Amino acid sequence: MSLSIVILAAGKGTRMRSDLPKVLQPLAHKPLLGYVINASMSVNPSQLVIVYGYGGNLVKKAFPSEHIQWVEQKEQLGTGHAVQQAIPLIKDEGCTLILYGDVPLIDQETIQSLIKKGQKNLVVLTYQKENPKGYGRIVRKDDRIQKIVEEKDCDALQKNIKEINTGIMCAPNHLLKNWLKRLNNQNVQKEYYLTDIVGLSIEDNIEVLSESADNEVSITGINSKFELATMERSYQLMTAKKLMEEGVTIIDPSRIDIRGEVTAGQDVLIDVGCIFEGKVILGNHVKIAAYSHVKDSVIGDHTSIEPYSHIVQSVIGENCRIGPFARLRPGTKLQNKVHIGNFVEIKNSEVNNETNINHLSYVGDSLVGKSVNIGAGAITCNYDGANKHPTTIEDDVFIGSNTALVAPIKIGKGATIAAGSTITKDAPPGELTVSRSKQTSISGWTKPTKK
Structure with missing residues (x-):
């Protein structure tokens, strides 16, 4: 089956307080986006589409690969809007995996599991986080996912849920295209949330599947220099552990x-x-x-x-x-x-x-x-x-x-x-x-x- 991968990499990264686009910030002397591209290429996708925005020329120049298709998100209107920009490039057959340019340590095994489940159903990557503050919550009924609620839209009960949405998901292309057309921005942020396709999937009587991440570092996004430094130490410990195992x-x-x-x-x-x-x-x-x-x-x-x-x-x-x-x-x-x-x-x-x-x-x-x-x-x-x-x-x-x-x-x-x-x-x-x-x-x- 044809596999498309879309990497969302349009954010400026205001909290970085840097002229350098967020996805070009270095982790172990390598741009964050470089890790996501490598992880994507490890599963041999039919096409790799990167949605860029702030500092687009710098981002494109940093990765001059002929295997990458680029599409610009001129206005930052949410994750759903970002994927909508890529949809014209995506084939009707196959499935699409959605990754993020500021989540660098997503691993090949997790990607493969998502692709396997995402052939016929929408599958979202989740994680049980002890302190879920700031993340969208996975709302279940009878152990089945019903919806994903963003932090700012959570009620008091939903804020106690520890299972979080990582934002990473995979879906059949014909379904994904249909859901993206039906998105609206009726929320506190007035943005088009990609997570709203969960509700649309259930509305269409298509079960939403989940894959649970093995470790937190693999799903952690980076938004500030402190978070970048914390990720650096995590990455170095992982690399040192591998050497010691050898x-x-x-x-x-x-x-x-x-x-x-x-x-x-x-x-x-x-x-x-x-x-x-x-x-x-x-x-x-x-x-x-x-x-x-x-x-x-x-x-x-x-x-x-x-x-x-x-x-x-x-x-x-x-x-x-x-x-x-x-x-x-x-x-x-x-x-x-x-x-x-x-x-x-x-x-x-x-x-x-x-x-x-x-x-x-x-x-x-x-x-x-x-x-x-x-x-x-x-x-x-x-x-x-x-x-x-x-x-x-x-x-x-x-x-x-x-x-x-x-x-x-x-x-x-x-x-x-x-x-x-x-x-x-x-x-x-x-x-x-x-x-x-x-x-x-x-x-x-x-x-x-x-x-």
């Missing part, structure tokens, strides 16, 4: 942020305050120490990332030790048994096996060989003010502290560069190269005094 040790799952996808091997340990972005792959026995930030990177087996390290678009081999306070910038590739120490920055460089860059150094646009030692404060001067230039350091080289290697330059195999040197020419292999100005002491010199 065997990852997370010291405190309430203090981790995963803003993308993390794949981990066996016996991985993640300490508190770590942030993961994009696609991160962690090998077996990897340790990520406190407050480290890893983005779009691969970390090999038995490698340890020490506290406060920052790693972006890098590939790290096995048995390496990085940090603390190390920074690996895009294009960094480390082979095995490499040590990158505190306050060392590597950019767009390959560092081969068993090389040590222990502290306070910068290596950029470089190829560093095996068993190299780069001393404290040594840097590659790769930028001439207009262009970047490469540095090659061959195997078994020793670079003394506070050395400046002015690129383009090559340091030969087994060479030693004396501390404090500024090297502007290639250094021959196996020899000591020194480049310092003559040391001079000036007699009779006095220190300046403070004025």
Whole structure:
């Protein structure tokens, strides 16, 4: 059967107090609407229609998929009115699932259950909420749904009902189209409520079915920055739980942020305050120490990332030790048994096996060989003010502290560069190269005094 999905995403989100449309507010660095689109596409709908409104150009630009049909709701006249805008695009056969762009964590299993029940009947997604304030209530008689009453229209008895309407529903297209034509705005808000189709279904002697959500977070909408932050924590806990079920040790799952996808091997340990972005792959026995930030990177087996390290678009081999306070910038590739120490920055460089860059150094646009030692404060001067230039350091080289290697330059195999040197020419292999100005002491010199 043909499946259409309509996502309502026209609201401004006034309580967000933001120029950014509500459905583009970020959850784990991804727009809210993106989660709903992904959940929708997971069930392979025949068509996906998004009803947009405020900030429409921004919303459409954020999701330039050819699989999405867009329709504008120029006036905000209620949820029923929003679906009415999409109806001209919906086929007569099949069924339609209605989702919301600010309810990001709706899951595939729930969607599939709704679709199964919504082939011949209207089915609504409900939830038993301990504090139902602000939600429409499900009114039943003999366990059958009779109507949905919005909070503002509830009488005293109806306000005590704990079963709430999530707004998410599925219905056969020919019935849905008929009901939408019959909607009116005779209510306190003077809006066209989508929930009124429940009464119309009963009026037509068609039973209204229900599906109960398994957890509250999957049906929770976001309307404010506080609710967004609360959802962020819920999402992070869910993601951390999934990793822990796969065997990852997370010291405190309430203090981790995963803003993308993390794949981990066996016996991985993640300490508190770590942030993961994009696609991160962690090998077996990897340790990520406190407050480290890893983005779009691969970390090999038995490698340890020490506290406060920052790693972006890098590939790290096995048995390496990085940090603390190390920074690996895009294009960094480390082979095995490499040590990158505190306050060392590597950019767009390959560092081969068993090389040590222990502290306070910068290596950029470089190829560093095996068993190299780069001393404290040594840097590659790769930028001439207009262009970047490469540095090659061959195997078994020793670079003394506070050395400046002015690129383009090559340091030969087994060479030693004396501390404090500024090297502007290639250094021959196996020899000591020194480049310092003559040391001079000036007699009779006095220190300046403070004025």
